[in-house]
Amino acid sequence: MCGFMVVMTRPVLDFWFEFASSYSYPAAHRIVRLVRTADVDIRWRPFLLGPIFAAQGWDTSPFNLYPAKGRYMWRDLARICADLGLALHRPDPFPQQGLIAARVALVALAEDWGPDFVQAVYRAEFAERRQIGDRAVIADLIARLGHDPVRILTLAQSDEIKSRLRVETAEAQRIGIFGAPSFVADGELFWGNDRLEQAIGWARGQGRARP
Amino acid sequence: MCGFMVVMTRPVLDFWFEFASSYSYPAAHRIVRLVRTADVDIRWRPFLLGPIFAAQGWDTSPFNLYPAKGRYMWRDLARICADLGLALHRPDPFPQQGLIAARVALVALAEDWGPDFVQAVYRAEFAERRQIGDRAVIADLIARLGHDPVRILTLAQSDEIKSRLRVETAEAQRIGIFGAPSFVADGELFWGNDRLEQAIGWARGQGRARP
DSSP: OOOOOOOOOOOEEEEEEOTTOTTHHHHHHHHHHHHTTTTOEEEEEEOOSHHHHHHTTOSSOHHHHSHHHHHHHHHHHHHHHHHHTOOOOOOSSSSOOOHHHHHHHHHHHHTTOHHHHHHHHHHHHHTSOOOTTSHHHHHHHHHHTTSOHHHHHHHHTSHHHHHHHHHHHHHHHHTTOOSSSEEEETTEEEESGGGHHHHHHHHTTTTTTOO | OOOOOOOOOOOEEEEEEOTTOTTHHHHHHHHHHHHTTTTOEEEEEEOOSHHHHHHTTOSSOHHHHSHHHHHHHHHHHHHHHHHHTOOOOOOSSSSOOOHHHHHHHHHHHHTTOHHHHHHHHHHHHHTSOOOTTSHHHHHHHHHHTTOOHHHHHHHHTSHHHHHHHHHHHHHHHHTTOOSSSEEEETTEEEESGGGHHHHHHHHTTTTTTOO
16 A cells, blocks of 8 residues: 655745834734635745835835835825724834844744734834834833733843844845745745745745746 | 705825836736726826936936836746736846936826827837937837827927926935835835836725825
8 A cells, every 4th residue: 555645734824024114004904814724834924125115226215215205105104004903103213223132032933922023013113102213212112012021022132032133134135025024935035024925825826837 | 945065076096107017008908907907097198207316316217327226127027917817028228218208208197198108119219229319219109199290299309298207206205205116195105016006996985084
């Protein structure tokens, strides 16, 4: 008798996000809601846009560099957040410094509270106007999620985590990511909060026969 | 006896497009399909992005200035066009020069063949790889639509039409347009082919109570 072992694998969607990114705020909330019904596993992948923007000659967000685009983004984000029932209060300054939060997110994602932490950071930043670049703010968010801020912040400042964030950022750049949020399904890149449904569809095999 | 005269007005959506704009190609086809069932009147408003980009310090398309963004755009456009059944062959050079086409579009829109001409230009540019900055190509498109190229091109080069295109471009810039396609409903700006449904919804009164 011979046989095959059938391994059922669920589709995977990479969710690349940057804590300074305004449209990553609704995306981080929408993805949790959408994936409940979609049979797709999400890999949460924090990265830094700073080095990618710097390679394009930008020293701040394009929403600051191009004021018309910035004015539109804030209005558009207000419409999106209103639809989702998410509070929005524009952070000051914008963009916020997301480095510490990104390192902590890597620690939290390696444990089991990653998505909760990511959403908490975005809410603190875009709904509560807290300074997410401030260690004390991040420590408070960690504590509110029931974890020990000293333990977590120590891990987050380890060489291993620092290096992992650099590697992830380099990987984002390598695969052509130029903004956030971005989604990658089966090697296919989708950019923007409004492409999340399309990316989930691609992950589930819809559209793989396409161009 | 007294009474009111009730004037029923249909909602209006302004469709701002630029012939060099890649995402305006699917938008110009989708808008015709969507509006058939949406009870919305479209005002087709050609304009030039060149002066708006120049004000941001750009001398060509951002898709050329930022290669990662450009690579993504062509792939994304291929997916979109495949879904819509629209042929896509990347124009060379990109962007094409849309000045003559924009002036002719203003003439055609003042008559009754505007949308047909706009779609014909986009097909010539993005499906047939024709040079839309070439008068002879535009003359051929006019003739294929059953109009006299000499009459139309003469009108298109009139001071009135030249001035109108400048005024429209200045108006686009004044209301905060920074890219194409853009849609304006009841003073509300929406940017991008993928926001067309949302813009139509806004024009029909959905969302006016929103922020």
